[in-house]
Amino acid sequence: MSISVTSPCPESTVHELGIKNWPIWTCEASSFDWTYEDKETCLLLEGEVTVTPDGGEPVKFGAGDLVVFPSGMDCRWDIHKAVRKHYRFGD
16 A cells, blocks of 8 residues: 655646645644545645555655545554645545
């Protein structure tokens, strides 16, 4: 299972996927474990994050990046700078 990062996310992709209409999630600097029950696609508007999949290599991303997390992945989130992101679960 791997995390996909498109850096930076092209404006054409933002329009194509309708990302600006997706809900927004925010979180202060913190660390927590997370399990993805479903695939998540998100666009970071602000922040810096490292996500480490169980048994995998850390993946760093930040503002302007489009990130896709696979369904069923267990991971650790380390938020270095407060996050604000658009997100969508499912395909």
